[in-house]
Amino acid sequence: MDLKLKGKTAFISGSTAGIGFATAKALAKEGANIIINGRSKNSVTDAVKRLEKEVPSGLVSGVEADFSYKKEVDNLLKKLPEVDILINNVGIYKSQSFFETTDDDWQQQIEVNVMSGVSLSRYFLPKMLKQNWGRILFISSECATLVPEDLIAYSTSKAAMLALSRGLAQLTKGSGVTVNAIVPGSTLTEGAEEFLKMTAEKEGKSKDLVSADFFKKVRTSSLLQRFASVDEVANTIAYYTSPLSAATNGAVIKVDGGSIGGIL
Template sequence: MHIDLSGKTALVTGSTAGIGFAIAKGLAASGAEVIINGRGQARVDEAVAKLKQLVPAAKVRGVAGDVAQIEGGNAIITALPEVDILVNNAGIFEPKDFFDIPDEDWSRFFEVNVMSGVRMARAYMQGMLKRNWGRIIFISSESAVNIPTEMIHYGMTKTAQLAVSRGLAKLTRGTGVTVNAVLPGPTMSEGVETFVKDLARQNGQSEQEAASSFVKQHRPASLLQRFASVDEIANMVVYAVSKEASATNGAALRAEGGILDTIA
């Protein structure tokens, strides 16, 4: 299968690093014009330059703006009135005991992980429906179904993303627009790499041993038995936004290594 996204414009929020950057790279390599997004202009410019090095033929530009803030979201929408593909990737996580999570943290996580995607979808989906083609992806998590006791507030936001994506998909009935969610499992992004290095140092292990031990201890149901790479997650997203994925709509697409012990 050859995925060709030539002529399509894609916005990936929170894409200066990690899964978001890998998605942007995959979309650019498939011919889409990609818009990198991050909170600060300097990091956006660095990511754009890096992507151009990795994919020399890439059509890529950057738009700075904090999607967790109304003003930041509006700045992005003003600079980019229309897109064909929207990947709501921006998000935060933080392990914290339930009894230590203040109201402010619950609100902050909801604003960043849920409302950012709501605002972007509200801005771009109507145009997609009018043009009768579009793709919206919410980057959720296996934590949406397998709520982690060490960060219940994070799990709550990931479940909310599934509700929003499924509800929006119902608004696309009979059109060429689709809305789906992707559920990554433990993924070796930059932040996780730092965490694993610290873990290895603390326990006197190699980084590979530390990563393997973490998965076995904290995600024992994993069939993959390792962290996924950011590119493995990106591959799922690139397919889901393609013309070839036109019959996939309203789905929660798993890329979590078999952690979820359910058939459907």
């Protein structure tokens, strides 16, 4: 299927690895111009080279910025060109008890996970409205609803993204701009791979067995009963960046393997 993205420019925050990189690859294959983002120059350079190798026909550039620091965000906005597609993907988390989570921990996760999208959307949404076309996507998480006990701050930030996404969508009424939120479930990112490897070594089990146990004992609500691949999530994201998705606005799109449940 041709997603009609040739010539569109997409900026993806936090895209040197995981879902962000897989999304960059999916959009590059569709002919979009890709701007990779990461916290360091080295990580961005490596990701750009990797993407150019995997999609030789792609038009790829990169810019570093750590969304923990307002000065770096301000500098980023000065460097970025006009974009047609904004994907607010960057995110951080700390797995810890609520009672051990400090105000600084809360602030950092809100700053990176939520305020990054606020800053980028505030900058790009007026430009999209002026040209009467654009796509903004927020990459949330199943944790916004499931709220694991060791991820309360992270889950709160991901839930806030859903409200932010819906609110911005209401500003696009009658235009060719849409704003939606994607809610991935348990996904086999590099971080998840490392978790499975470390747990397998610690417990003397195979990675496959540790993965299976995760869904039997932890993410029991999953209907998929396995980790989604980053490409499976990215393919869904790619569609909602497309002109073909024009009738979807202000929505929460689940790519959660059925873990959240419910009919809405």
